[in-house]
Amino acid sequence: MIRRLSLGAPSSVLLVAVLIGCGGGGGGGGGGTPPTAAPSSSATAASPSPTPGPTFTQFAIPSNWVTLPPPLPGDVGPAEITTGPDGALWFAQAGAPAIGRVTTSGVFADYPVAGSMGTYDITVGPDKALWFADYGGFIGRMDTAGNVTNEYPVGAQHSEHAITVGSDGNLWFTDFGPTSASIGKITTSGVITLYPNIGAAYLTNGADGAIWGTSTNELVRLPTSGVGSTTYPLPSDAYALGLTLGPDNNLWVADDQGAIYRVTTTGSYTTFGDPDGKFIRSPYEITANPDGNLYYSASSELLGDAIVRMSTSGVETPFTLPDDSGPEGITTGPDGNVWFAETNGNRIGELILH
Numbered sequence: 299m300i301r302r303l304s305l306g307a308p309s310s311v312l313l314v315a316v317l318i319g320c321g322g323g324g325g326g327g328g329g330g331t332p333p334t335a336a337p338s339s340s341a342t343a344a345s346p347s348p349t350p351g352p353t354f355t356q357f358a359i360p361s362n363w364v365t366l367p368p369p370l371p372g373d374v375g376p377a378e379i380t381t382g383p384d385g386a387l388w389f390a391q392a393g394a395p396a397i398g399r400v401t402t403s404g405v406f407a408d409y410p411v412a413g414s415m416g417t418y419d420i421t422v423g424p425d426k427a428l429w430f431a432d433y434g435g436f437i438g439r440m441d442t443a444g445n446v447t448n449e450y451p452v453g454a455q456h457s458e459h460a461i462t463v464g465s466d467g468n469l470w471f472t473d474f475g476p477t478s479a480s481i482g483k484i485t486t487s488g489v490i491t492l493y494p495n496i497g498a499a500y501l502t503n504g505a506d507g508a509i510w511g512t513s514t515n516e517l518v519r520l521p522t523s524g525v526g527s528t529t530y531p532l533p534s535d536a537y538a539l540g541l542t543l544g545p546d547n548n549l550w551v552a553d554d555q556g557a558i559y560r561v562t563t564t565g566s567y568t569t570f571g572d573p574d575g576k577f578i579r580s581p582y583e584i585t586a587n588p589d590g591n592l593y594y595s596a597s598s599e600l601l602g603d604a605i606v607r608m609s610t611s612g613v614e615t616p617f618t619l620p621d622d623s624g625p626e627g628i629t630t631g632p633d634g635n636v637w638f639a640e641t642n643g644n645r646i647g648e649l650i651l652h
Contacts, residue, residue: 327378337459347602352617354605355648356640357404375647376639378419378460378583378627383426384442385632387646389639390417390430397430397440400631400646409444419460419627424467425486431458431471437484450488461574465507466522472498472511481511481520491525500540500583505547506563510540512551517561530565533557540583540628545590546610552581552594558608579604579616585636589651593636595625605636605649618648 311492359376377392382399389398395414399407410563413418415434423429428440431600435456439448452458455476464483473480479497484490498511499520509520511527515536520527533539537554544550544560551559556577561567563602571577579596587593592608598615603623604616624642631637636649 312438316612326380333344335401337543352620352651354617355404355650356643357400357406357646357648359398359644359646360406375624375640375644376627377417378424379629379637379639379646380420380428381629381632381637382428382442383422387426387629387637388420388629389627389646390420392416392433394419395434397428397444397448400445402631402648407444407458409440409446411438411440411446411449413449414438417458418458419471421463421469423462423469423486427486428588429461429469429484431461433457433459437461437469437471437482437490439488444541448488450484452490452492460498460504460511462501462509464509464522465503468522470501470509472501481509482520483522483524491524493520493527496520498577499538502541502543502549504549504563505543508563510549512541514538517541517549517551517565519563519565522592528565530561530567532559532567533569539581540594541636542584542586542592544592544610548610550584550586550592552584554580554582556580558584558592558594558612558614560610560612568612570608570614577614579606581606583638585628585630587630587636587651588634593628593649595628595638597605597624603645605638619647623647 332564348351376389379389382388382573386399386401393416395411396408414432417430417432420430430438436449436451440446457474459472461471469484471482473482478495480492480494481496482492497513501511511518515532515534517530538551539554541551549561559567579598581594582594584594594606596606597603604621607615622642625638626641627639629637635651638647640647
């Protein structure tokens with residue numbers, strides 16, 4: 299499974315760690331001075347219990363894609379996923395130099411990316427094109443016909459990981475260079491600006507208009523001006539990964555160590571979990587759905603992998619996957635259902651809500 303990052307590590311180390319699934323935390327973290335945070339609170343979620351209702355559909359990614367270049371060394375599987383402007387799902391493929399597309403009826407297509415060292419994250423830009431972050435040290439732009447129209451290099455020995463659209467109409471991404479980690483900005487015309495020594499794994503746009511990122515056991519906030527980054531602490535044993543803006547305008551953060559955090563834009567957080575403050579499952583990515591709930595992907599050797607629904611009050615309902623799928627990237631599809639990438643199973647899954 300493709301798992302943790304080592305923030306602030308040289309890009310060559312990062313690439314190996316991500317592709318072969320090595321664990322480990324790291325440095326990173328935003329600049330600026332941590333504010334005096336209000337005491338954080340804790341809440342106990344309802345005991346998880348399987349509930350009938352939504353069902354799964356799993357679409358196996360074809361093994362004989364004729365246009366797919368040979369895979370790179372290490373694990374190969376779908377990573378992050380987004381809904382495209384054409385009404386299909388588009389996904390990055392860690393370990394393979396390609397971008398994939400699947401319709402809501404399960405018809406696949408793949409599109410090779412020249413010079414790729416493995417694509418990881420993908421989003422829709424303000425220009426309605428697909429923008430993706432590549433381990434090969436560039437940000438790519440692809441149209442909905444599958445043509446790579448541009449590859450914008452960030453720098454030698456750099457690796458790009460997460461990408462999102464900011465409130466300023468630019469795309470923001472996480473960069474791991476040979477000596478430090480950065481958050482980067484790229485305009486739709488390809489102008490890149492790096493903000494060094496601000497480490498983050500994943501990014502989202504906050505209700506306050508700033509870029510927010512996860513960085514091991516803290517969150518980092520960066521205004522779109524690029525000036526005045528701030529870090530906010532999470533529990534010392536946290537390993538924060540995916541985050542999203544919730545329907546309540548709070549940030550919701552998935553902690554691989556077994557918790558979900560609801561975080562205000564002032565940095566105070568509430569922990570949702572069992573009485574010891576942790577879930578039994580390990581959350582990875584999280585997304586908001588039009589039904590007013592959050593959904594996150596989670597793995598568990600004990601309980602089985604699952605997609606878990608969580609209300610904004612912290613009540614969770616797990617929907618257990620039928621096998622070891624390794625769910626990671628997760629999004630809301632054009633049909634309002636929850637779509638996710640099964641990295642271990644090499645499938646795209648759908649949790650049918652409607």
